[in-house]
Amino acid sequence: MTSVRQLVCSRSLLRLHKPPRVQTSVSGHGAETRLFSSSSRRGTVMPAWVIDAYGSNGVLRFTKNAGFPIINYPNEVVVKVCAAGLNPLDVGMRGGYGAATLSMKRDPLSIKQSGSEFPLILGRDVSGIIMECGLDVKYFREGDEVWAAIPPWKQGSLAEFVVVSGNEVSHKPKSLSHTEAAAIPYVATTAWSALVNTGGLSKDNCANKRILILGGSGGVGTFAIQLLKAWGAHVTVTCSQNAERFVRGLGVDHVVNYTAGPVEEPLSALEKFNLILDNVGGDTERWALNLLKPWSGAKYVTLVTPFLQNTDMLGIADGMMQTAATVATKALKHLVKGVHYRWGFFAPSGPALDEIRDMVDAGQIRPVVEETFNFSQVPQAFEKLEKGHARGKIVVQISKAGDEL
Numbered sequence: 001m002t003s004v005r006q007l008v009c010s011r012s013l014l015r016l017h018k019p020p021r022v023q024t025s026v027s028g029h030g031a032e033t034r035l036f037s038s039s040s041r042r043g044t045v046m047p048a049w050v051i052d053a054y055g056s057n058g059v060l061r062f063t064k065n066a067g068f069p070i071i072n073y074p075n076e077v078v079v080k081v082c083a084a085g086l087n088p089l090d091v092g093m094r095g096g097y098g099a100a101t102l103s104m105k106r107d108p109l110s111i112k113q114s115g116s117e118f119p120l121i122l123g124r125d126v127s128g129i130i131m132e133c134g135l136d137v138k139y140f141r142e143g144d145e146v147w148a149a150i151p152p153w154k155q156g157s158l159a160e161f162v163v164v165s166g167n168e169v170s171h172k173p174k175s176l177s178h179t180e181a182a183a184i185p186y187v188a189t190t191a192w193s194a195l196v197n198t199g200g201l202s203k204d205n206c207a208n209k210r211i212l213i214l215g216g217s218g219g220v221g222t223f224a225i226q227l228l229k230a231w232g233a234h235v236t237v238t239c240s241q242n243a244e245r246f247v248r249g250l251g252v253d254h255v256v257n258y259t260a261g262p263v264e265e266p267l268s269a270l271e272k273f274n275l276i277l278d279n280v281g282g283d284t285e286r287w288a289l290n291l292l293k294p295w296s297g298a299k300y301v302t303l304v305t306p307f308l309q310n311t312d313m314l315g316i317a318d319g320m321m322q323t324a325a326t327v328a329t330k331a332l333k334h335l336v337k338g339v340h341y342r343w344g345f346f347a348p349s350g351p352a353l354d355e356i357r358d359m360v361d362a363g364q365i366r367p368v369v370e371e372t373f374n375f376s377q378v379p380q381a382f383e384k385l386e387k388g389h390a391r392g393k394i395v396v397q398i399s400k401a402g403d404e405l
């Protein structure tokens with residue numbers, strides 16, 4: 001079925017041959033080119049948590065003078081942040097994880113000096129209200145309540161405002177508060193990318209499929225469980241004993257406690273699986289692929305990959321070569337045994353969030369917020385995140401819906 005977003009986007013594509021529409025406003029300082037369509041109050045600075053160097057929690061700094069985000073492309077929107085979700089990636093990025101690849105994404109021609117990413121704003125999930133729209137944005141309007149997962153090479157949501165592109169953003173579920181909504185986008189688009197784009201699953205082909213999720217109790221796991229159960233799959237997860245009741249509450253069919261001993265033994269006694277989503281990594285791939293049904297198209301998709309680590313350690317060119325060689329070797333090794341080995345990655349996607357929103361509003365998926373922090377407590381939120389043992393998500397409340405709009 002064609003979605004409203006697809007109809008609007010295809011209409012926008014028809015306009016591509018026309019010259020770009022740019023507004024020019026004349027002020028006392030001369031003509032300035034405008035890419036946005038709003039006359040909303042905007043300042044030049046805003047409150048935000050930033051880092052000025054990579055390191056431990058001490059590098060987090062609150063400022064009232066972070067640069068106000070600017071619309072650089074006509075398909076972008078400025079969102080007033082009501083709530084921001086945190087992910088393990090934020091702790092990693094605070095310490096410089098992925099810096100080489102993310103710098104290349106921000107500045108592909110290496111024109112800027114090293115360290116030009118600072119002051120850097122972390123936070124990958126946003127739920128908030130659109131404040132300004134670029135001139136090519138047709139699907140959203142000022143005042144719309146939206147949610148998005150922000151790609152890691154962009155400035156994040158631990159700020160009063162953030163810029164995202166129209167194809168990354170989606171109208172948020174009406175049934176959720178902003179705090180609840182901010183718990184979903186990053187883990188949801190990651191799980192969607194791994195299960196749907198890489199794993200080939202969909203609502204139409206999941207019935208009776210046996211899925212194993214290694215690591216069911218964290219952010220990605222709790223979302224993936226609910227998505228797969230809504231699509232009719234049989235879901236087994238591994239988690240610690242104290243998370244068993246929690247994951248069963250999300251609909252899991254079978255639980256294996258990894259703290260009781262090596263999980264490969266109880267798991268190999270079960271009927272084989274059609275797909276494994278690995279949120280744990282480490283030595284799991286030594287045994288996990290033996291749990292798949294061979295020669296049936298079964299796939300192992302791991303989210304724990306050495307891609308960013310390789311580029312951090314070896315540089316972009318050598319890191320990418322190393323990565324390509326590693327994944328190709330592993331994929332081939334398992335292909336001859338009749339199973340597929342794949343790496344899964346976060347992929348920002350407004351259209352995926354549109355589908356997830358409908359599932360949330362239909363009561364099929366609920367947010368799992370483990371703990372909420374105020375904007376003044378961002379360092380405490382990072383401390384909590386860094387301790388691990390997540391049971392869902394950590395969310396930072398930034399501003400109340402509707403303030404100053």
Ligand SMILES: NC(=O)c1ccc[n+]([C@@H]2O[C@H](COP(=O)([O-])OP(=O)(O)OC[C@H]3O[C@@H](n4cnc5c(N)ncnc54)[C@H](OP(=O)(O)O)[C@@H]3O)[C@@H](O)[C@H]2O)c1
Pocket residue numbers: 087088089187190214215216217218219220221238239240258279280302303304305344345346388389390391392
């Ligand atoms: N490739 C990508 O683009 C991408 C995107 C998002 C996430 N990821 C990665 O995917 C992984 C999961 O992300 P997340 O956001 O869900 O992390 P999370 O919220 O921190 O959850 C991790 C969960 O795994 C549990 N766990 C730890 N060791 C386990 C084991 N041996 N067996 C079973 N469960 C175990 C933890 O609880 P206990 O310690 O109490 O058991 C926790 O509940 C992380 O490694 C993350 O970096 C990758």
